[in-house]
Amino acid sequence: MAKRVAIGTNKGGDGKSATAVRLTEALAQGQLPSGRRPRIGVVDMDPQGNASRRLGWVDTGKQPTVNEAIKADTKGAAADLWQPIGWTAEFAERIVLLPARLTLENRIKEAGETGAWRRLSKALKGADDHLDYILIDCHSQFSHLTQLALAAAHHTLSSSQADLDSLNSARRYRDFVVERGEDLANDDLDWLGVILSQVDSRNSGEVQQVKNARELFGEEKVWGIVPRMTLLHYADEDAKPLCQVRDSTRARAPWELLAQRFIKEVPAR
Numbered sequence: 530m531a532k533r534v535a536i537g538t539n540k541g542g543d544g545k546s547a548t549a550v551r552l553t554e555a556l557a558q559g560q561l562p563s564g565r566r567p568r569i570g571v572v573d574m575d576p577q578g579n580a581s582r583r584l585g586w587v588d589t590g591k592q593p594t595v596n597e598a599i600k601a602d603t604k605g606a607a608a609d610l611w612q613p614i615g616w617t618a619e620f621a622e623r624i625v626l627l628p629a630r631l632t633l634e635n636r637i638k639e640a641g642e643t644g645a646w647r648r649l650s651k652a653l654k655g656a657d658d659h660l661d662y663i664l665i666d667c668h669s670q671f672s673h674l675t676q677l678a679l680a681a682a683h684h685t686l687s688s689s690q691a692d693l694d695s696l697n698s699a700r701r702y703r704d705f706v707v708e709r710g711e712d713l714a715n716d717d718l719d720w721l722g723v724i725l726s727q728v729d730s731r732n733s734g735e736v737q738q739v740k741n742a743r744e745l746f747g748e749e750k751v752w753g754i755v756p757r758m759t760l761l762h763y764a765d766e767d768a769k770p771l772c773q774v775r776d777s778t779r780a781r782a783p784w785e786l787l788a789q790r791f792i793k794e795v796p797a798r
């Protein structure tokens with residue numbers, strides 16, 4: 530079984546999908562302690578499908594998605610649904626995707642059905658043994674789709690901007706994970722910490738909020754800081770890996786550090 534990490538916070542626009550995509554990119558180029566390069570699956574649990582698109586996946590409307598994996602309600606349903614991403618970089622072959630489109634919304638109405646919250650976990654059972662890590666990109670509410678992700682995950686990680694509403698949203702997410710893991714039959718689910726993203730170090734208010742975040746969450750829970758860089762936004766817009774964007778060394782650096790920390794704190798099997 531892969532180590533599964535859900536990426537979430539209780540607010541949109543705070544860099545969840547950016548984290549899922551860029552951490553995946555850096556991890557695929559990283560190294561496990563064994564010297565092997567990690568293989569990563571991205572599960573898109575946001576009906577907006579932003580992570581899927583940014584990974585270069587082109588929706589023809591015909592490919593199966595995570596929606597079908599959950600709807601199947603059978604063990605291992607995801608096994609045949611993994612798809613290659615659309616990037617052409619060499620390391621992209623170590624990344625597979627369970628994409629999403631708007632049809633994922635149709636699963637929300639099943640929330641009241643017995644055991645419905647377990648259906649992603651069930652779909653992934655035995656379907657991720659060929660992978661080291663799965664990153665699950667969540668949407669920003671605590672509704673059924675997020676609960677499906679949390680029931681399937683081993684760990685969670687947040688991303689937040691350096692402002693008060695964002696930090697409060699990450700805190701709500703942390704508390705939800707800690708308090709509700711047990712209700713999702715996932716007692717060991719933990720919150721690894723928060724990545725502060727889109728930080729403008731010339732803005733004194735944001736610098737102060739970075740300090741506040743360290744106090745609020747604890748120094749060791751602030752995983753790292755990713756500066757706000759137009760280049761990162763345009764790489765998302767153009768659905769490109771950073772290695773294919775000119776002058777991206779500085780933009781790649783924080784993600785490489787984060788990937789190193791990730792490999793240390795989330796040991797693969």
Ligand SMILES: Nc1ncnc2c1ncn2[C@@H]1O[C@H](COP(=O)(O)OP(=O)(O)O)[C@@H](O)[C@H]1O
Binds near residue numbers: 542545758759761
């Ligand atoms: N470090 C960054 N610098 C510049 N733009 C960023 C950065 N991180 C994210 N963005 C942009 O901010 C917007 C919101 O990020 P996104 O990952 O979509 O958030 P979420 O998934 O939480 O809604 C996107 O347009 C994304 O490209």
Ligand SMILES: [Mg+2]
Binds near residue numbers: 547
């Ligand atoms: Mg998103």
